[in-house]
Amino acid sequence: MKLRYILPLIISAFMFSCNSNKVTKTEDYKAYLTTTIDHSELMANANLWTEKLEKAPNQFPYLSKRVNAYTQIFNTTGNIDFLIKAEKDLNSAIEMTNRKFPAFLKSLAANYISQHRFKEALVLLKEADASGEKRNGTKKMFFDVHLELGNYLAAEAYLKQIKNTSDFDYLIRLAKWEDHKGNLEGAIKQMEKATAIAEASNLKGIKQWSYTNLADFYGHAGEIKKSYNHYLKALKLDPNDAYAKKGIAWITYSYENNTNEALNILNHISTYYKAPDYDLLKAEIAEYTNDKELKSSALNDYKSAVQNKQYGDMYNAYNVMVYNDELLLPEQALEIAKHEVESRPTPQSYDLLAWSYFKKGDVEKANAIVEKFIEGQTYEPTVLYHIAEIYKAAGKTDKVKELKSELVASLYELGPTMVPKIKQL
Numbered sequence: 001m002k003l004r005y006i007l008p009l010i011i012s013a014f015m016f017s018c019n020s021n022k023v024t025k026t027e028d029y030k031a032y033l034t035t036t037i038d039h040s041e042l043m044a045n046a047n048l049w050t051e052k053l054e055k056a057p058n059q060f061p062y063l064s065k066r067v068n069a070y071t072q073i074f075n076t077t078g079n080i081d082f083l084i085k086a087e088k089d090l091n092s093a094i095e096m097t098n099r100k101f102p103a104f105l106k107s108l109a110a111n112y113i114s115q116h117r118f119k120e121a122l123v124l125l126k127e128a129d130a131s132g133e134k135r136n137g138t139k140k141m142f143f144d145v146h147l148e149l150g151n152y153l154a155a156e157a158y159l160k161q162i163k164n165t166s167d168f169d170y171l172i173r174l175a176k177w178e179d180h181k182g183n184l185e186g187a188i189k190q191m192e193k194a195t196a197i198a199e200a201s202n203l204k205g206i207k208q209w210s211y212t213n214l215a216d217f218y219g220h221a222g223e224i225k226k227s228y229n230h231y232l233k234a235l236k237l238d239p240n241d242a243y244a245k246k247g248i249a250w251i252t253y254s255y256e257n258n259t260n261e262a263l264n265i266l267n268h269i270s271t272y273y274k275a276p277d278y279d280l281l282k283a284e285i286a287e288y289t290n291d292k293e294l295k296s297s298a299l300n301d302y303k304s305a306v307q308n309k310q311y312g313d314m315y316n317a318y319n320v321m322v323y324n325d326e327l328l329l330p331e332q333a334l335e336i337a338k339h340e341v342e343s344r345p346t347p348q349s350y351d352l353l354a355w356s357y358f359k360k361g362d363v364e365k366a367n368a369i370v371e372k373f374i375e376g377q378t379y380e381p382t383v384l385y386h387i388a389e390i391y392k393a394a395g396k397t398d399k400v401k402e403l404k405s406e407l408v409a410s411l412y413e414l415g416p417t418m419v420p421k422i423k424q425l
Contacts, residue, residue, distance in 0.1 A: 021255050023225045028232055029248060032239045033265065037272040039077060045069045063093040067107065074114075076240060078275040080310045087111050102128035102138070109141060116313045118148045118344060136162060140169050147180065150346035168197045168206060172213070179217070182379035188217045208237045212244050219247070220413055224255050242273035246281070254415045259289050276305040276315055280322070288417050299326060316340045320352040330360040347377035355386045363393045381410035385418065388425050400425055 049066035056062065070086040073079065090108040097104065105128040112121035122145045129138045139158050146155035159177055164170045171194035178186035195210040215230035228251055234244040245265055253262035266282055279302035286295035302322065306315045316336050323333035337352040350373035358366035370387050388403040404425045411419065 021224070021257075023228045024248060024252055024256060024258075024261075026261070029235060029245070032235050032245065033268045034239070037240055039073065039272070042069065042073050042076060046073060058096070060093045060096045063089045063096070064104070064107075067093070071111070076273075078242065078273045080308060080314075083111065083114055084310050087115070099127070102131045102133045106138060106141060109145070113141075113144065113148070116148075116316070116344070118145050121145050122149070140173065143173050147176065148346070149344055150349070152180075165193075166197070168194050168201070171197065172210075175213075175217070180378075184217065184221055188214070188221060191217055204237050208234045208241065211237075212241070212247065215244070215247055219251070222412060224251060224412070227251065240272065242269045242275075242278075245269050246278065249281070250415075253285055253288075254412055257416065259285050274305070276302050276311075277318055279305065280318060283326075284415060284417055288415075313340070313343060317348070317352060320356060324356060324359045328359075330356055334360060347374045348380065348383060350374050351378070351383045351386055354390060358386070358390050358393065363390065366390045367394045381407060381414050384410070385414065385422070392425055 046066060046069035049062050049069060053059065053062045053066065067086045067089045070082040070089065074082040074086065087108065090104055090111060094101070094104045094108065099105070105124045109121040109124040109128070112118070112124065121141075125138055125141055125145060129135060129142070139162050143155050143158040143162065146152070146158065156177070159170075159173060162170050162173070171190050175187045175190035175194065178184075178190060191210070191214045195207075195214050198206040198210040201207075211230045211234040215227045215234070218224070218227035218230065228248065231244040231247040231251075234241050238244075246269065249262045249265040249269075252258040252265065262285055263282065266278060266285075269278060279298045283295045283298035283302065286292070286298060299322070302318075305311075306319060317340065320333045320337050320340070323329045323336070334353070334356040337349070337356045340349045341353050350369055354366040354369040354374060357363075357369065367390055370390055374383065374387060384403055385407055388400050388407065391403070392400045404422065407414065407418075407422045407425070411422070414422070
């Protein structure tokens with residue numbers, strides 16, 4: 001099996017010794033840890049287009065403007081209500097224009113992608129493509145959706161059709177494709193090229209996006225200092241970038257073993273950005289520090305948040321893990337995993353299914369799923385850990401040994417709670 005993440009031996013040996021690694025400096029980002037973030041300007045923009053629509057309800061361009069405003073609010077606050085509001089406006093605009101504007105169809109497809117409604121997004125893209133308008137942009141979205149659905153031959157075909165090594169959109173997709181194949185070095189190379197184009201364009205949005213994505217790749221490769229510096233670059237462009245702050249929180253927790261600082265950053269983010277998976281990170285840190293009260297509180301916050309039906313399938317993967325590993329309810333996890341495989345038959349979805357059967361005690365079925373749908377198809381460390389546990393239970397000692405070496409090299413991404421679990425493989 002291909003080794004995806006290669007860290008220096010010194011890192012894998014000493015990664016979790018107390019504060020032996022230090023790359024962050026509080027003074028670098030403390031100015032961004034403000035609790036007085038104001039979203040009133042974003043709301044005012046949305047309200048402006050609402051007022052215009054009230055006066056001229058047939059003006060579909062106003063709907064488009066409000067969609068943009070709602071989407072920006074969702075991206076900035078994590079509030080799912082605004083993603084759903086944007087969806088409703090897009091459906092109204094499509095109906096109002098008798099489905100004759102492919103741009104609306106593609107915008108709704110993008111909204112569905114955010115909601116993990118990939119099959120519905122694919123239907124919309126096919127309809128938009130049939131118009132023949134701006135097909136190159138549609139092909140880029142086809143690649144995105146097919147990759148998410150596990151249609152890898154189709155994804156690769158579309159990637160070849162949009163090939164342009166001087167195009168930002170192509171390079172970021174090529175980076176994603178290389179990462180999918182387990183070629184992290186290639187993914188970083190392409191993402192660096194894309195970032196250079198973003199910087200030359202001097203467009204804030206794509207620069208910020210590029211910095212956080214490149215930071216993620218650097219982190220996977222063990223280039224922690226580079227990862228940290230790129231999260232800082234993103235924050236310099238947008239001091240409210242919750243994702244960049246979460247990235248720094250992960251470094252302080254997983255690399256520096258500074259759980260107090262990690263929680264301090266996460267608690268700050270929670271004052272203005274709401275996403276259930278951030279609660280799970282708090283729960284993980286609490287588990288590592290043996291803070292049972294905090295872990296219980298964070299898990300309860302997560303469970304309460306995902307009860308909101310507007311999240312749909314967005315948190316299925318997280319829910320499977322919580323039901324299996326925290327609530328010890330594999331039957332419920334299994335039902336969600338089956339649904340996820342049906343709607344999105346990727347190796348990652350099959351991993352959720354295999355892990356659910358394993359936690360339920362059906363090692364034979366879990367092993368069969370791994371062999372048929374997962375092994376060699378993905379290089380995500382969490383999936384590799386699940387495979388190792390299943391193979392250990394199935395008595396495949398040699399394969400477990402091989403996987404263990406890869407997992408040791410992925411300790412930074414997996415986090416400190418996984419150290420004892422990997423040691424016992």
